[in-house]
Amino acid sequence: MPKTQTKSTKPEGITVKPGSSKEYKTGSWRSKKPIFKHDKCNDCRICVMVCPDGVIFGEDKKYWADMDFCKGCGICAEECPVKDIDMELEVR
Amino acid sequence: MNETTSTKKKEPIEESQVAPGHRACAGCGELLAARLVMNAAGKNVIATCATGCLEVVSSAYPQSAWKMPWIHSLFENPTAVASGVEAALKALGRENEANIIAQGGDGSTADIGIGCLSGMLERGHNVLYVCYDNEAYMNTGVQRSGLTPFEASTTTAPSGKISWGKTTDKKPMPEIAAAHGIPYVATASVGYYADLQKKVKKALTIKGPKYIQIHCPCPLGWIHDPALTIKVAQVAVQTGLIPIFEMENGVITSVRKIVKKRPVEDYLKLQGRFRHLLKKSGGEDEVKRIQAIADQNIEKYHLI
Amino acid sequence: MKKVIEGSMAVALAVKACRPHVISAYPITPQTHIVENLSQMVADGELKSEFVNVESEFSAASVILGASATGARAYSTTTAQGLLLMTEVLFNIAGLRLPVSLTCANRAISAPINIWCDHQDAMTVRDSGWIQLYAEDCQEAADMQLQAFKIGENPEIMLPVMVNMDGFILTHAFEPIELLDQKMADEYLPPYKPEIFLTTKNPVTFGILAEPQYYAESRYRLEEAIKASKPVIEEAASEFKRIFGRYSGGLVDKYKLDGAKTALVGMGSVVGTMREVVDEMNSHGQKSGLLKIRTYRPFPKEAIYDALKDVDNIIVMEKAISLGLGGILLNELKSIFQGKKKQPRISGFIIGLGGRDIPTQSIINAVKKVESETIEDEFIDLRTELIGAGK
Ligand SMILES: Cc1ncc(C[n+]2csc(CCOP(=O)(O)OP(=O)(O)O)c2C)c(N)n1
Ligand code: SF4
Numbered sequence: 030m031p032k033t034q035t036k037s038t039k040p041e042g043i044t045v046k047p048g049s050s051k052e053y054k055t056g057s058w059r060s061k062k063p064i065f066k067h068d069k070c071n072d073c074r075i076c077v078m079v080c081p082d083g084v085i086f087g088e089d090k091k092y093w094a095d096m097d098f099c100k101g102c103g104i105c106a107e108e109c110p111v112k113d114i115d116m117e118l119e120v121r
Numbered sequence: 122m123n124e125t126t127s128t129k130k131k132e133p134i135e136e137s138q139v140a141p142g143h144r145a146c147a148g149c150g151e152l153l154a155a156r157l158v159m160n161a162a163g164k165n166v167i168a169t170c171a172t173g174c175l176e177v178v179s180s181a182y183p184q185s186a187w188k189m190p191w192i193h194s195l196f197e198n199p200t201a202v203a204s205g206v207e208a209a210l211k212a213l214g215r216e217n218e219a220n221i222i223a224q225g226g227d228g229s230t231a232d233i234g235i236g237c238l239s240g241m242l243e244r245g246h247n248v249l250y251v252c253y254d255n256e257a258y259m260n261t262g263v264q265r266s267g268l269t270p271f272e273a274s275t276t277t278a279p280s281g282k283i284s285w286g287k288t289t290d291k292k293p294m295p296e297i298a299a300a301h302g303i304p305y306v307a308t309a310s311v312g313y314y315a316d317l318q319k320k321v322k323k324a325l326t327i328k329g330p331k332y333i334q335i336h337c338p339c340p341l342g343w344i345h346d347p348a349l350t351i352k353v354a355q356v357a358v359q360t361g362l363i364p365i366f367e368m369e370n371g372v373i374t375s376v377r378k379i380v381k382k383r384p385v386e387d388y389l390k391l392q393g394r395f396r397h398l399l400k401k402s403g404g405e406d407e408v409k410r411i412q413a414i415a416d417q418n419i420e421k422y423h424l425i
Numbered sequence: 426m427k428k429v430i431e432g433s434m435a436v437a438l439a440v441k442a443c444r445p446h447v448i449s450a451y452p453i454t455p456q457t458h459i460v461e462n463l464s465q466m467v468a469d470g471e472l473k474s475e476f477v478n479v480e481s482e483f484s485a486a487s488v489i490l491g492a493s494a495t496g497a498r499a500y501s502t503t504t505a506q507g508l509l510l511m512t513e514v515l516f517n518i519a520g521l522r523l524p525v526s527l528t529c530a531n532r533a534i535s536a537p538i539n540i541w542c543d544h545q546d547a548m549t550v551r552d553s554g555w556i557q558l559y560a561e562d563c564q565e566a567a568d569m570q571l572q573a574f575k576i577g578e579n580p581e582i583m584l585p586v587m588v589n590m591d592g593f594i595l596t597h598a599f600e601p602i603e604l605l606d607q608k609m610a611d612e613y614l615p616p617y618k619p620e621i622f623l624t625t626k627n628p629v630t631f632g633i634l635a636e637p638q639y640y641a642e643s644r645y646r647l648e649e650a651i652k653a654s655k656p657v658i659e660e661a662a663s664e665f666k667r668i669f670g671r672y673s674g675g676l677v678d679k680y681k682l683d684g685a686k687t688a689l690v691g692m693g694s695v696v697g698t699m700r701e702v703v704d705e706m707n708s709h710g711q712k713s714g715l716l717k718i719r720t721y722r723p724f725p726k727e728a729i730y731d732a733l734k735d736v737d738n739i740i741v742m743e744k745a746i747s748l749g750l751g752g753i754l755l756n757e758l759k760s761i762f763q764g765k766k767k768q769p770r771i772s773g774f775i776i777g778l779g780g781r782d783i784p785t786q787s788i789i790n791a792v793k794k795v796e797s798e799t800i801e802d803e804f805i806d807l808r809t810e811l812i813g814a815g816k
């Protein structure tokens with residue numbers, strides 16, 4: 030360590046942890062929310078694929094969105110081939 | 122709260138290589154594409170990224186959406202940085218550690234970064250380049266790029282009293298990439314995500330430089346309902362405006378055939394950036410010119 | 426063992442002794458012999474580096490950036506137009522705290538295009554966060570190359586280092602050079618082992634966006650790090666002396682300054698001519714000395730003040746100009762004395778732009794001029810007939 034320095038000058042604040050954006054909740058952006066009706070779902074998993082934020086989870090015809098992050102874009106509902114997802118107004 | 126949207130039975134959000142919490146607009150086609158690309162590529166990836174929406178929304182200190190080792194340097198140089206990463210892995214005896222993926226928007230790819238990209242392709246680095254083509258400089262407020270389509274309105278080539286928007290069509294980037302003699306070039310669309318992921322996986326089995334250009338709608342810049350991101354991308358392909366193909370060693374080896382050809386109006390009317398063509402008098406002639414572009418593509422790539 | 430070789434070869438051999446993993450450069454006069462020599466060494470299998478033949482200096486800088494971020498020791502070399510083309514990347518490299526190294530074969534900047542030596546190229550990028558060292562002769566240029574990686578890779582510093590050597594004057598000069606022994610070089614410069622780098626074993630995100638609540642601290646830390654490099658630069662020179670027996674680095678070099686009334690200040694090869702002038706002046710009873718600035722960034726304020734505080738007259742001779750201000754070194758030097766007790770008279774001359782010869786007599790004339798008046802920003806040896814000004 031340089032003699033004249035008392036504190037470290039090592040690189041800091043240069044890199045961040047992978048995947049740490051999970052600490053940043055985007056759910057509050059939402060004005061509409063997806064409702065997974067778990068009725069006609071045929072397990073195609075298209076909703077899981079097309080969510081830009083990657084926040085749809087589940088299996089065996091039971092899918093759900095992580096509402097901490099869902100931005101309410103409505104792509105999942107639009108792309109669901111059996112219309113098993115509805116978009117509803119978000120009331121807070 | 123509705124049972125089915127409850128956060129109670131939450132599973133850990135681990136599968137995706139691009140984590141949620143990124144700040145892309147709702148319905149962003151570019152982030153959807155990036156997630157599809159990275160999930161297809163899997164865990165052993167080192168990624169570089171150009172300045173642009175992709176970078177800005179995903180890496181704001183102190184957080185990052187990227188799960189893999191990832192570096193952003195500048196707008197122009199994700200390819201040159203990737204060349205350095207590749208050279209370093211070789212020199213350090215780590216070349217089997219990871220696939221290298223360099224990423225940029227259409228502006229980075231076709232305009233400011235084309236020199237660096239060309240250099241990387243010519244030198245033969247073992248890197249997959251992914252161009253996220255949302256057809257304008259979105260990050261800075263929807264300015265025209267070399268990949269903005271003919272007569273789309275952008276903030277620097279707007280429609281106006283004496284203008285229909287951009288006066289030229291998309292730069293043929295896939296052909297330009299292929300002209301470097303590289304082993305693999307493909308176009309893809311977020312509208313056809315399975316095809317997209319298949320191409321990424323295939324590209325990563327090939328040694329040398331690879332180029333994939335992904336058409337990805339931007340609800341903000343294209344002015345469409347965010348729920349329609351996939352639809353808009355699909356219609357673009359179905360009109361012939363966005364040909365989907367693979368070129369291996371300079372030869373077209375596959376094309377996505379158009380099952381039911383749609384008129385370009387079907388595509389234009391979904392988006393505010395083309396509204397002037399449908400509203401202003403004289404617009405019909407301009408639409409015809411766009412239809413001609415689609416028809417030319419269909420002929421050139423044998424889409425039907 | 427001394428051998429008469431070209432300056433560019435001396436540098437290339439020094440680079441080789443550093444065992445860089447990755448080299449990337451683009452040719453530009455007068456740097457070409459350095460890249461050509463390195464390319465040949467790689468082609469002959471004598472140098473085990475990945476040599477990335479890029480399409481521009483912009484890419485060369487970006488390649489070494491990517492390589493360094495991946496954990497490699499990386500090197501480039503350029504000058505003038507090439508350095509300016511790199512500028513955006515240079516700032517980025519420093520901001521990312523990547524300890525690459527670059528030799529700048531100092532040359533003038535266009536327009537008009539001119540391939541000969543001055544310092545306008547490197548001095549223009551003085552604010553980039555790079556450590557800048559200036560060599561007086563080929564031996565120093567070679568020795569400083571080894572020190573460059575030693576300094577930059579210090580875990581507390583982690584900054585890029587530029588070694589400046591005068592284009593043609595040094596790059597193309599044949600001088601007897603003490604070649605760097607590889608064993609000693611290895612003892613001096615251990616392998617580069619960064620704490621954080623791009624690897625799937627410990628993934629991190631490099632190159633973040635810092636919003637207003639974070640950006641200033643990032644720049645503050647950069648400033649602290651480059652300031653902290655001053656003692657590290659001195660230590661690197663002492664350690665070099667311990668192993669190789671030569672002191673050829675450090676912040677400044679003092680020559681006959683004890684008891685001097687007049688001090689000349691300069692950087693690079695012109696210091697040799699200035700030393701002759703100082704000897705000549707002393708032989709005529711004019712007590713004078715010389716301060717050679719070896720490290721220009723970080724600017725060694727304390728060392729300069731210490732060296733010059735007791736003289737009456739300081740004369741800065743520099744091969745660069747900040748257009749619209751004047752001498753860069755001159756103005757920076759003046760700022761050191763701002764508010765200090767000792768206030769020597771400080772004059773400055775612009776010399777040798779675009780490779781113009783600097784005869785000893787011209788320096789002597791300049792020194793004579795400032796005996797009676799302070800002179801600022803006077804171009805030495807301007808051809809008055811070319812600027813429409815009669816004498
Ligand atoms: C040298 C330089 N010029 C301009 C910019 C400003 N700039 C940043 S991102 C961007 C546009 C990005 O467009 P694109 O590559 O298409 O990516 P997108 O944001 O659309 O995803 C521009 C112009 C910059 N960062 N650097
Ligand atoms: S509404 Fe959009 S963000 Fe929310 S789960 Fe559906 S696709 Fe994902």
Ligand code: SF4
Nearest residue numbers: 145146149174339341
């Ligand atoms: S502006 Fe467009 S590309 Fe950028 S984040 Fe929003 S939707 Fe995505």
Ligand SMILES: [Mg+2]
Nearest residue numbers: 226227257259
């Ligand atoms: Mg874009």
